[in-house]
Amino acid sequence: MAKNKAPEITAYRPCVGVMLINKDGLVWIGRRFEKQNDDGVGKWWQMPQGGIDDGEDPAATALRELAEETSVTSAEVIAEAPGWFTYDLPENLIGKSWNGKYRGQKQKWFACRFLGEDSEINLKPPGHKQEFDLWKWATMDEVLELVVPFKREVYVEVIKALRHLGR
Numbered sequence: 001m002a003k004n005k006a007p008e009i010t011a012y013r014p015c016v017g018v019m020l021i022n023k024d025g026l027v028w029i030g031r032r033f034e035k036q037n038d039d040g041v042g043k044w045w046q047m048p049q050g051g052i053d054d055g056e057d058p059a060a061t062a063l064r065e066l067a068e069e070t071s072v073t074s075a076e077v078i079a080e081a082p083g084w085f086t087y088d089l090p091e092n093l094i095g096k097s098w099n100g101k102y103r104g105q106k107q108k109w110f111a112c113r114f115l116g117e118d119s120e121i122n123l124k125p126p127g128h129k130q131e132f133d134l135w136k137w138a139t140m141d142e143v144l145e146l147v148v149p150f151k152r153e154v155y156v157e158v159i160k161a162l163r164h165l166g167r
Contacts, residue, residue, distance in 0.1 A: 012086050012106035013098055016062045017049040017158065020075060022114045022137055025167025028070070029143050030123070030132030045146035047155075048131075049107065062110040069132065071125040074116030081109040081161040085154040109158045111165050140166055 020028040032044040050065035052058055059077050067073050088094070088104040123132045138146065140159045147155045 011102050012104050013102040014052045015049055015105040015107045016052060016058050016065060017047055017085075017107045017109040017154075018062045018066045019047055019109065019111045019158065019162055019166075020066060020070075020072065020114050021078075021111060021166050024137070025165075026137035027140055027143050027166055028114070028121075029136060029138050029146060030070070031134040032148075033123075033130050033133045044148045045143075046148065046151060047143070049105075052108075058108045059110060062108075062112065066112065068125060068128045070135070071122035072114065072116060072120055074120055075112040075114050077110050078113045079111040079162060079165055081111075081158055084108055085157055087151055087154045090150050107154065109162070111162045 022028070027047065029045050029047055032046065048066050048069045050061065050068065052061045056064075059080070062077060063073075063075065066075060085107045086104060087107075089102075094103050121135060123135060124130050140163055144152065144155055144159065
């Protein structure tokens with residue numbers, strides 16, 4: 001019987017996360033488009049995030065990923081959480097996501113102030129794969145209730161570092 005090699009994967013994908021905060025101090029959160037997980041379809045909520053390209057500045061990556069996933073360009077970086085945060089994928093996804101190269105992600109998180117209007121948000125951004133099918137503004141505590149469980153520990157730490165910027 002062949003052994004599953006997934007747990008032997010030790011690399012983490014370099015990535016950024018974006019806490020987009022509106023003028024009311026609420027945080028943007030989106031539901032991942034058609035993702036099945038242990039909690040079922042439609043319960044995979046998260047803030048925008050994405051991989052850092054070789055040589056790319058993490059703050060620039062945050063603004064690029066925000067635009068690619070939500071079409072939001074009316075935003076500015078207002079804070080950076082200290083350090084990097086890591087999470088592991090659930091065992092059944094290790095070796096399958098990201099071409100099997102990574103066991104999880106190593107993330108640098110940024111808070112961004114949303115300077116635009118809600119009408120700017122487009123979940124089907126031209127030229128990019130759709131990431132989300134629903135979105136809403138939420139308190140940071142609501143974000144913690146909605147996030148997929150395997151990312152929750154990172155979100156607790158990110159919110160602890162950036163809570164002073166929101167409501």
